[in-house]
Amino acid sequence: MSGTHAHSTLYVAPEQLEAQPAPPSTTGFLGWLRENLFSSFSNALMTILSIGFLIWLIPGLFDWAVLKSVWNASSLTECREIIRAAHGEGASGACWAVINERFDQMIYGFYPEELRWRPNVAFILLFAAIVPVLFKTMRALFIGLGVLLVAKALFAVYSALTGQAFDILSPTTFVAIVLMALAHFFGGEEHKKRWLILTGFYPIIAYFLLWGGVFFEPVESRRFGGFLLTMVIGVTGIAASLPLGILLALGRQSNLPVLQSICILFIEFIRGVPLITLLFVASVLLNYFLPPGTNFDLILRVLIMVTLFASAYMAEVIRGGLAALPRGQYEAANSLGLTYWQGMRLIILPQALKISIPGIVNTFIGLFKDTTLVAIIALFDPVGLLNPIRADSDWNGIIWELYGFVAVMFFIFCWGMSQYSQFLETRLRASDRR
Amino acid sequence: MSVAASGPPQAAFRIDMLWTDERYRSLFIQVIAMMAIMLGFAWLVNNAIQNLEDLGQDFNFSFLWQPANYDINQRLIEYNSRDTNARAAVVGILNTLLVAAMGCITATVLGVIAGVLRLSKNWIVARLMTVYVEGFRNVPLLIWILFIMAIVNESLPSPRDFRGEDGLEAGAIVLTNRGFYVPAPVLENALAYVVIAVAILSIVGVFVLRAWSRNYQARTGELLPEFSTPLTFAIATMAGIAGGTVLGLILFGLLATVFVISSPLIFWPTLFISLVLGIGTARWAATSMLSALTIVVLIVPTVIVYFALGSPIALEYPELRGFNFRGGVWMRDSLIALWLALSLYTGAFIAEIVRAGIQSVSHGQTEAAYALGLRPNRTMNLIILPQALRVIVPPLISQYLNLTKNSSLAIAIGYMDATGTLGGITLNQTGRAMECILLLMAFYLIVSLTISSAMNWYNSRVKLVER
Numbered sequence: 098m099s100g101t102h103a104h105s106t107l108y109v110a111p112e113q114l115e116a117q118p119a120p121p122s123t124t125g126f127l128g129w130l131r132e133n134l135f136s137s138f139s140n141a142l143m144t145i146l147s148i149g150f151l152i153w154l155i156p157g158l159f160d161w162a163v164l165k166s167v168w169n170a171s172s173l174t175e176c177r178e179i180i181r182a183a184h185g186e187g188a189s190g191a192c193w194a195v196i197n198e199r200f201d202q203m204i205y206g207f208y209p210e211e212l213r214w215r216p217n218v219a220f221i222l223l224f225a226a227i228v229p230v231l232f233k234t235m236r237a238l239f240i241g242l243g244v245l246l247v248a249k250a251l252f253a254v255y256s257a258l259t260g261q262a263f264d265i266l267s268p269t270t271f272v273a274i275v276l277m278a279l280a281h282f283f284g285g286e287e288h289k290k291r292w293l294i295l296t297g298f299y300p301i302i303a304y305f306l307l308w309g310g311v312f313f314e315p316v317e318s319r320r321f322g323g324f325l326l327t328m329v330i331g332v333t334g335i336a337a338s339l340p341l342g343i344l345l346a347l348g349r350q351s352n353l354p355v356l357q358s359i360c361i362l363f364i365e366f367i368r369g370v371p372l373i374t375l376l377f378v379a380s381v382l383l384n385y386f387l388p389p390g391t392n393f394d395l396i397l398r399v400l401i402m403v404t405l406f407a408s409a410y411m412a413e414v415i416r417g418g419l420a421a422l423p424r425g426q427y428e429a430a431n432s433l434g435l436t437y438w439q440g441m442r443l444i445i446l447p448q449a450l451k452i453s454i455p456g457i458v459n460t461f462i463g464l465f466k467d468t469t470l471v472a473i474i475a476l477f478d479p480v481g482l483l484n485p486i487r488a489d490s491d492w493n494g495i496i497w498e499l500y501g502f503v504a505v506m507f508f509i510f511c512w513g514m515s516q517y518s519q520f521l522e523t524r525l526r527a528s529d530r531r
Numbered sequence: 532m533s534v535a536a537s538g539p540p541q542a543a544f545r546i547d548m549l550w551t552d553e554r555y556r557s558l559f560i561q562v563i564a565m566m567a568i569m570l571g572f573a574w575l576v577n578n579a580i581q582n583l584e585d586l587g588q589d590f591n592f593s594f595l596w597q598p599a600n601y602d603i604n605q606r607l608i609e610y611n612s613r614d615t616n617a618r619a620a621v622v623g624i625l626n627t628l629l630v631a632a633m634g635c636i637t638a639t640v641l642g643v644i645a646g647v648l649r650l651s652k653n654w655i656v657a658r659l660m661t662v663y664v665e666g667f668r669n670v671p672l673l674i675w676i677l678f679i680m681a682i683v684n685e686s687l688p689s690p691r692d693f694r695g696e697d698g699l700e701a702g703a704i705v706l707t708n709r710g711f712y713v714p715a716p717v718l719e720n721a722l723a724y725v726v727i728a729v730a731i732l733s734i735v736g737v738f739v740l741r742a743w744s745r746n747y748q749a750r751t752g753e754l755l756p757e758f759s760t761p762l763t764f765a766i767a768t769m770a771g772i773a774g775g776t777v778l779g780l781i782l783f784g785l786l787a788t789v790f791v792i793s794s795p796l797i798f799w800p801t802l803f804i805s806l807v808l809g810i811g812t813a814r815w816a817a818t819s820m821l822s823a824l825t826i827v828v829l830i831v832p833t834v835i836v837y838f839a840l841g842s843p844i845a846l847e848y849p850e851l852r853g854f855n856f857r858g859g860v861w862m863r864d865s866l867i868a869l870w871l872a873l874s875l876y877t878g879a880f881i882a883e884i885v886r887a888g889i890q891s892v893s894h895g896q897t898e899a900a901y902a903l904g905l906r907p908n909r910t911m912n913l914i915i916l917p918q919a920l921r922v923i924v925p926p927l928i929s930q931y932l933n934l935t936k937n938s939s940l941a942i943a944i945g946y947m948d949a950t951g952t953l954g955g956i957t958l959n960q961t962g963r964a965m966e967c968i969l970l971l972m973a974f975y976l977i978v979s980l981t982i983s984s985a986m987n988w989y990n991s992r993v994k995l996v997e998r
Binding site for chain 1: 557560561564565568575578579581582583585648651652653654655656659665666668669670671672673674677678681685936937939940942943950954958964965968971972975976979980
């Protein structure tokens with residue numbers, strides 16, 4: 098055997114060759130290009146088509162939205178004159194002046210101007226109420242309010258320089274500073290319980306801030322509008338639909354046939370009809386079903402319907418989570434002698450809700466987007482405000498700027514929620530890796 | 532030693548045992564729940580009766596047989612303003628079903644293409660698809676509908692621009708800001724029905740043939756002959772290109788029907804992808820659906836009959852008369868905007884579903900199939916797709932359901948669907964809110980329950996049988 102081996106060594110190189118560098122076409126930028134963009138004929142074709150599309154789209158859009166845009170004007174005609182003067186005949190540019198002028202209306206609707214600090218404070222408090230639920234510490238609140246205050250300060254300086262009035266010493270600033278200090282000094286995990294007390298009381302605080310009563314001047318809800326209305330409907334729907342959805346899901350999973358069939362009927366009915374029909378019910382039908390003489394306002398009726406709608410979807414998402422839990426978990430809870438509610442609270446729901454987080458956040462996003470439907474029953478949410486603004490003789494004929502603005506605002510909210518959901522999934526998955 | 536008593540001591544029934552004792556508790560809770568629900572219902576109904584009485588209204592559906600007194604511009608069946616409210620509602624319902632069907636098909640095509648391309652190794656294409664998906668998923672549908680309506684109305688030429696010598700050239704299909712005009716097939720005499728009958732028969736024939744060839748393969752293990760890939764696609768493409776002529780339309784329609792019926796999820800996107808991009812797996816998947824015999828059975832008889840009977844079907848092209856186009860099929864701007872918005876929006880959701888479905892099949896499955904010696908197209912058809920489809924189809928169908936329900940947003944742009952007729956103008960004109968909304972809800976419920984029972988049937992068919 099050794100003989101054959103010795104024989105074959107004649108053909109083997111005595112020393113190892115130097116490793117050569119990889120060919121330049123497979124490494125570095127060029128390699129990346131080849132690998133990712135031009136790996137085959139079809140790939141190259143797709144790349145060229147995509148680049149062509151981007152070249153067609155981006156420069157024109159940039160030119161329109163940024164280079165030739167107008168920020169200060171009092172009407173569309175004025176906008177067009179400014180653009181014509183600056184860029185010559187036939188040039189077209191974005192007239193962001195409409196956003197500039199109608200910004201407050203887009204945010205607050207017809208909320209009385211001198212009372213607009215109240216929604217502002219409610220919004221900041223909302224942030225403070227949500228952060229302890231979403232994150233482990235209050236750092237996010239601290240950073241968020243810091244950014245807000247810096248932005249306000251910069252805006253105040255800008256206003257002072259341009260000679261506009263801007264009231265920086267508003268209650269909003271005060272509340273923001275106080276909360277920031279609290280978040281800084283008492284923002285640790287050990288104080289989380291106290292922050293959660295704020296969360297618990299938040300609905301009451303927000304109600305009095307927005308609608309008034311007791312200390313505050315009352316504001317009728319038909320004056321609500323813009324993103325304020327979106328936030329009111331969205332946040333209420335989200336907050337109320339989760340517990341309702343959990344109850345419905347438990348009811349649907351329970352072994353009490355009557356309870357189960359009631360829940361199934363409710364869920365399937367709500368999921369089977371479009372939200373718009375439920376909003377019609379809210380706007381024209383709900384009053385029929387209440388005792389004669391009762392008349393509570395449209396926004397409240399819409400809130401009820403939106404909450405019912407979202408809770409049916411929520412119930413299905415949570416039912417998925419409950420069904421995904423292994424049977425052993427239920428049996429373990431029983432064998433420990435826990436009652437039904439103890440077992441649910443301590444063993445089943447924490448796990449089931451964790452599994453269903455992506456679905457829950459998706460439902461939230463869907464609900465938030467669906468708030469725009471109230472425009473159809475003549476409430477003035479951002480979409481509902483588009484027509485009145487366009488009907489104004491100053492802004493008659495403006496389209497893209499308004500749609501663009503509303504779309505971007507919604508995108509920021511919804512995309513933010515989906516990003517948070519992904520962050521949370523990673524965080525919770527980390528606790529599974531032991 | 533004697534046993535004094537067996538089992539636990541039997542205590543006498545006390546009232547608190549209703550909610551403390553397991554034996555009575557569930558019954559007790561259910562009785563209470565039932566009573567609460569019934570009382571609640573009674574209260575609501577009582578209030579409603581009281582309120583209706585106070586307002587001097589009653590609850591009946593006779594308004595449905597009174598003249599509607601309003602016009603509907605987009606309609607599938609004959610209708611004029613003297614027709615009844617019931618007929619107006621039917622027109623609206625058909626319009627809902629029309630836009631839902633159109634939307635489902637295009638949304639699937641878009642969604643599958645975007646979902647597959649999102650997984651592409653091509654960096655820039657994958658990023659572009661991500662932008663599409665995130666952009667449409669995170670902005671409300673209503674805004675998209677209004678936005679696309681604005682694009683159609685503002686950026687397309689008006690019919691007036693086609694007038695005169697220096698006007699725009701109108702082709703077979705005319706896109707204007709008042710809607711799209713497409714050629715309409717016109718049946719010139721009764722013989723046309725023969726052609727249609729032959730076409731329908733050949734579509735049935737294809738499915739019979741397919742069942743027979745599967746059977747044949749199962750019995751003998753032999754595959755029936757197939758055309759080569761390029762030829763198959765040459766025919767399919769020719770049919771598409773010839774779309775402007777009657778013959779092309781017939782060919783295209785036949786192919787389309789068979790593929791839409793046999794495999795809506797896979798065929799159109801894969802055909803598109805393979806034609807345009809030449810991606811291997813997609814081409815294999817599409818090829819195996821088109822066997823030589825299929826094409827012969829499908830196309831040849833119809834074409835022969837069509838010419839033998841002296842071309843009894845003609846196309847009517849849109850023509851400019853006065854200020855507007857006449858002739859052809861007019862799809863209103865609102866239909867176009869709603870259709871595009873629903874397709875793009877739902878397509879973004881379907882893209883995510885398809886991506887998740889493809890990613891759910893582990894690569895080991897492909898490798899295992901290759902190790903067994905299966906060719907790539909068989910791997911795709913027999914191993915990958917069945918597993919991916921099990922994940923894709925249930926959420927896909929619920930997206931179809933969402934699309935159908937979302938089509939009710941038509942009311943925002945004046946497309947007269949069920950919500951616009953029954954829940955819109957009829958409701959406002961007759962003031963019969965309760966009846967109209969009840970009917971509207973019943974319609975949507977029936978559609979939803981039909982679709983979801985189809986889904987349950989599919990689910991039970993493809994369910995994994997576990998030991």
